Amino acid sequence: MVSEPESFVSLLERRWQQGHFVCVGLDPEYDRLPAVVKEGRTPEAALTLFACSIIDATADLVCAYKPNSAFYEAYGDAGIRALKQIVSYSKSKYPEIPIILDAKRADIGNTNLGYVSSSFDFLQADAITVHPYLGKEAMAPFLSRKDKGVIVLAKTSNPGSGEFQDLLVGETREPLYLTVARNVAHHWNNNGNCALVVGATYPAELQRVRELVGDLPLLIPGIGAQGGDVEATVKAGQDSRGWGMIINSSRGIIYASKGFDFAQAARTATMALSTEINSYRS
Numbered sequence: 001m002v003s004e005p006e007s008f009v010s011l012l013e014r015r016w017q018q019g020h021f022v023c024v025g026l027d028p029e030y031d032r033l034p035a036v037v038k039e040g041r042t043p044e045a046a047l048t049l050f051a052c053s054i055i056d057a058t059a060d061l062v063c064a065y066k067p068n069s070a071f072y073e074a075y076g077d078a079g080i081r082a083l084k085q086i087v088s089y090s091k092s093k094y095p096e097i098p099i100i101l102d103a104k105r106a107d108i109g110n111t112n113l114g115y116v117s118s119s120f121d122f123l124q125a126d127a128i129t130v131h132p133y134l135g136k137e138a139m140a141p142f143l144s145r146k147d148k149g150v151i152v153l154a155k156t157s158n159p160g161s162g163e164f165q166d167l168l169v170g171e172t173r174e175p176l177y178l179t180v181a182r183n184v185a186h187h188w189n190n191n192g193n194c195a196l197v198v199g200a201t202y203p204a205e206l207q208r209v210r211e212l213v214g215d216l217p218l219l220i221p222g223i224g225a226q227g228g229d230v231e232a233t234v235k236a237g238q239d240s241r242g243w244g245m246i247i248n249s250s251r252g253i254i255y256a257s258k259g260f261d262f263a264q265a266a267r268t269a270t271m272a273l274s275t276e277i278n279s280y281r282s
């Protein structure tokens with residue numbers, strides 16, 4: 001009998017149980033790669049070696065990896081091949097670590113079937129980031145994949161995220177990001193596979209979301225290069241179990257050193273962030 005693949009949420013909860021809350025963002029730019037990685041290699045080989053070296057150096061410290069598709073699509077088919085190799089490498093060597101494809105997809109329903117095939121079946125990611133703009137009905141192809149995580153943008157980390165996300169809406173005149181959080185937690189999550197994105201740069205909003213959604217997993221980017229505060233993030237973002245957080249740092253970890261020691265430096269940065277996160281959990 002073929003056993004069911006372990007679900008995204010169950011993989012995640014096992015990592016949290018072991019005290020791992022850091023998500024390393026695998027967002028490589030060829031021009032920023034260390035010379036030791038680029039020398040004598042094609043861009044495809046260099047991107048793959050860089051990300052896989054960081055995976056090997058940090059696998060015992062993380063709750064997830066999050067490659068952002070943009071950084072691979074930028075290099076055309078070579079980039080897509082690199083992304084495929086990186087996900088395959090991580091899934092075969094570290095099957096206990098969930099992979100989040102950060103692609104911020106979502107379209108009308110039948111178009112979403114294409115995104116589902118490419119992210120979950122071709123790339124074999126465990127979860128994907130999506131935006132909520134088309135509503136629950138359109139999201140059925142994602143939501144029906146019980147084993148895969150559907151991580152919905154609520155309050156994003158960028159300075160201009162309030163333009164739409166903070167608009168006061170509905171009878172209660174609450175900010176739109178809270179309506180998104182409520183609908184996802186209470187109406188979209190029939191299969192227990194939903195999560196939300198809330199930026200670490202907005203701890204007050206993070207707290208409001210956490211109060212509204214119970215123990216729903218939250219992907220929290222914005223630590224490191226974007227300046228989010230770790231203490232405020234953990235205090236606002238942890239759930240009733242002291243879990244619930246996928247705290248992403250990309251540039252702050254992957255570019256910790258430009259030298260031959262880049263992977264070891266990524267490990268040191270991941271360890272420091274993990275220790276700091278755990279020091280604020282209750």
Ligand SMILES: O=C(O)c1cc(=O)[nH]c(=O)n1[C@@H]1O[C@H](COP(=O)(O)O)[C@@H](O)[C@H]1O
Nearest residue numbers: 025068129156157199221225226249250251
């Ligand atoms: O969905 C995301 O991961 C995301 C949402 C958000 O609100 N802000 C945000 O920065 N991200 C992503 O998280 C990563 C942040 O990278 P660094 O700023 O380098 O740590 C990038 O891949 C972003 O695209």
